[in-house]
Amino acid sequence: MKHSMRCCLIEFEDDSSEFIIRTGVLDGKFFEERDVDWDVDFDFVIIPSFYNSHIHLGDSIAMDPPPMELEELVGPGGYKFRILEAEKSRVPSAIKDSIEYAVRYGTTSMTEFREGDLEGLSLIRDGFEVLAIFGRPSTLESAEKMLEGVRGFGMSSVRDHDYAFLEDLRDLARKKDRMFGIHAGEKDSLDVEKAIALQPDFIVHMNMADKKSIEECMDAGIPIISCMRSNFFFGLENRKNYRIFEEYDRWCIGTDNVMIANPSVLSELNFAGYIVSPENALKAAYRGFEVFGMKPKWVVLDIREMKNSRNLIASIVRRANHSNIVRVVDEILIE
Template identity: 35%
Template sequence: MEYVSGLIWTPNGFYNGHIGFEDGMIVEKGRGRAKKSIAEGIILPTFINSHSHIVDYVVPVDLDMSLAEVVAPPSGLKYQVLKKTPLEKQRQAVSYISECMLRRGTSVFSDFREGGVDGSMVLQSAQGARPFIMGKTREPKFNKEEVLEILKIADGIGPSAISDWNYEELRELSDLVHSRKKVFALHCSERVREDLDKVLDLKPSYLVHMCKATDDDLEICAQEGVPIVVCPRSNMFFGLTTPLRRMIEAGVVVALGTDNAMISFPDMFIEMEFAGRLLRSQGMSRIDCVMSMATCNGRKIINESPLIELDPGSPCDLMVVRAHGGDPITDVILRTAGQDPLLVCVGRKRRVPS
């Protein structure tokens, strides 16, 4: 059996302890350090990247283009490029990015994947972090046969936004996805405020962005138990501000994602640092909630238990990062983005700095 020792994070704070594991499973957990550890530092559960478009990594960035010109379906730059990009090149991007994510402590990424059935299948080439596939139809139109084929592969469906769809077709899509017990989620109020009542009538599992949400919108999301995934780096790139403090104060469950890979490399440490600094700029002194966004709340997004115990009998799902001797929250959120974890263990997968 092998051990890691140090400050173990829980949603209620840190404590000094150790974790023993073998064959991909946690076998032992206790207070104090183990006699011999393969890594010592701050022990964290792995991160969940709750919203990504990782194949966008192949899309060149045009700094003169607006958000709509880059990402709006069906004629935005990314859609034009992806249609012309061979599937093998897309698979190579997935393989590379998923390995980078795992090495940086992300175990699962929830990806809104364009390209219909073929696009969803491309994500299956991930060998590092595991994809939670949110498929999309090739066009923003309801095609029952296409959706059913996608759902044989995908964990759910993630259309762009109600602004891009005929609403009745979007309702048909939502009904079909729910009838198959799959996840339905969509972008909302990113560039412009959208009708939240119409959005919530679609019964989404969660919403992405909500940059233009009103206070009433956020309170309704909190009351209805609809989480919001935020991608602050991507938003800022396009001149948008994530109302992160308002979301938290409204009581919304907030998770964290990285969005389009051509403008924001899918690194959760960098996204967490940015989110922490954004909260500080919006007047919040403590940024502990960023840890929950990347861990507990992210697990809600992918339909896993948000309770993180790292207990004996559980699959190994942890990383160890360097302690810098300060507040461990600031060590993780503000002082780790430039360093690889000392160890990442997800089941039998193990990564250490090269």
């Protein structure tokens, strides 16, 4: 990688609505744009790194649990939380391992929903530079105490909380220049109306939301975050809604619980690229940087095995795997 190489660089317009594709030569961190014959095989492609817009790192301690329903597995007091309580001392190292895994394979920033109030926040001891952490307080008092260490509050369904408390949290977030996010529409549409009424900064899931609610959410400009592998795991997939989301310019993707799916957005893209258009999936893997105010890096991919591709972006989204990643680069200077 120290020698210069012919390559293709793919980046996004400022609003992530369109791709810009450049050809040229990469030398270290310097990319010199040149006219290069597309008939000549490229060995490498440079793309922006990935943003994981929704993850629960804490349950890294309990990967691949026995089959069970959504509420039984991740609902309040469910399997996940019993394991977290029983093996609390091992959680910090498990979180660290998952962060390192994600970053190594191109997911350079992620939005972590950290359950467990102040104690839950204390379990994150590494990776702060790559995490936008959203705490889940149980009282306004603990919400005030955690403000300095979080990007905002990340709450489960309105079913799980006193609604007035959620309103108070939202108001506190706005007052203190923090964000407020919430789960809704994961298993049905019954919690969606109240979630939208909170005017959150983003909503996670919406896979089972009705069309009217989706349109209301989109009209309000509220980002929607899909976690497709998780939805399919629980039998809650909804291709019709995903096809609506993919046309929305504030649609993002995440990987959800590490206990269910690995934290690599590249793995999520491999899956999503067969459900929505690969181009829209790749855009969704980038938008989180804009929504959560994090800085992207660059991923250098070895694409020699894709030399017969008729659609480079589709091949990257559907076929690129962790072995194709040559390195993650903090900065590329385009000359």
